[in-house]
Amino acid sequence: MSERRGYRSKAPTPALERLATYFAALSDLKRSHPETISSADIEERTGINAAQFRKDLSYFGEFGRPGIGYITDELQSRIARILNIEKIQPVLLVGTGNLGSALMGYPALRVGNFQIVAAFDNNRQKIGRRLWNLTVQDIADLTNANNDLHAKIAIITVPAASAQDVAEQLIQAGIRTILNFAPTALRLPPDVMVRNVDFMQELAVLSFHLPDNENH
Amino acid sequence: MSERRGYRSKAPTPALERLATYFAALSDLKRSHPETISSADIEERTGINAAQFRKDLSYFGEFGRPGIGYITDELQSRIARILNIEKIQPVLLVGTGNLGSALMGYPALRVGNFQIVAAFDNNRQKIGRRLWNLTVQDIADLTNANNDLHAKIAIITVPAASAQDVAEQLIQAGIRTILNFAPTALRLPPDVMVRNVDFMQELAVLSFHLPDNENH
């Protein structure tokens, strides 16, 4: 994970990441729907320290009642409000290769109210094809398509060599934040937030920590 | 990203993540193979501050020469050595759904010398099928298979409900570090390192930062 932002929020980014984790845990909990839940319960379910949880919430107000805990439903919906996911968030995806296609069909995104509403490619073979419930569109039609869709979030799953170019087109089309899977650094205006997901990087950190590595 | 470790290395985890980024950038650079490279050049290419780069290296010794910079090849191979990726690292994958399959065919993993050497599933429909260059094996054969393969790293791409169970089987089979794509917290012995990749979480942080969100 890495990111850039053009302004500063009080809450640390790790706190925001954990808020998403709390949200997912609460969604999961809904089946057994207990009326209330304590920070100790959250620690139990997420592995995140109870004090950390309370601190994370405190950036955004007061949520619980001393001696009681949190009303489960209310907690979940307030976290959704903070993360800006109460309503469905439309997301564009560019690059309909194996990874892009897998993300389009990834069920866990729905938990967070994210919906991939359009998929783009530059490959003639793929444009016009049906993929999941969408028709792959020509990348050249990006701006046109987003005039109607008004998506502000996009996912980039193109090869590294074309990622910068695609990112710039996305911004032209009104995108404000990007989840970038291409292993390359994007250079974009400071008001555009980028988060990078790099599988090789993740594996490298694991490899470093293997017991046979002398470099600890 | 998140993790657990049972011991402590001097280098901060963010430094290790950046080392992987430097490594990838150097691999990329190889085409134009300049003899030497400076920390300022690295900043140019990765967006990571030059002082940060030098600091990150300093956890592991001295690498460059004042007034000159770093010998490109040597820098790359020393970083590979630190990250424990000079030799091919065998990796197991469990869960051959869309995401698992996409990862098996993901070319960027080869840059880091990672090779998925076996794929497992519990679905009768999938076991025995050819996927990329591998035959999908029964999860029940995990330990047997890894007796030969000696992989220490595994990737989990199964549904959240079965992730804990799979993780425990992986540890039984000799796996020491896990890259977990299932959106659930794994409870494992402290000497097993886990890194979680959570797409919903990534999107949630982006959603939080959208200009229309009042909670900044």
Place this chain on the structure above:
DNA sequence: TAGATTGTTAATCGATTAACAATC
């Protein structure tokens, strides 16, 4: 009231950045 649990403060811990002496 006694027990439980919050929200917040203060202390600790960790990571980044800037500056610069050392050195090629």
Place this chain on the structure above:
DNA sequence: TAGATTGTTAATCGATTAACAATC
């Protein structure tokens, strides 16, 4: 020697943790 660039120190900045008064 003059210019470039490292490795490292010290200062700054940021995040986590523990403790506890407030409160249900």
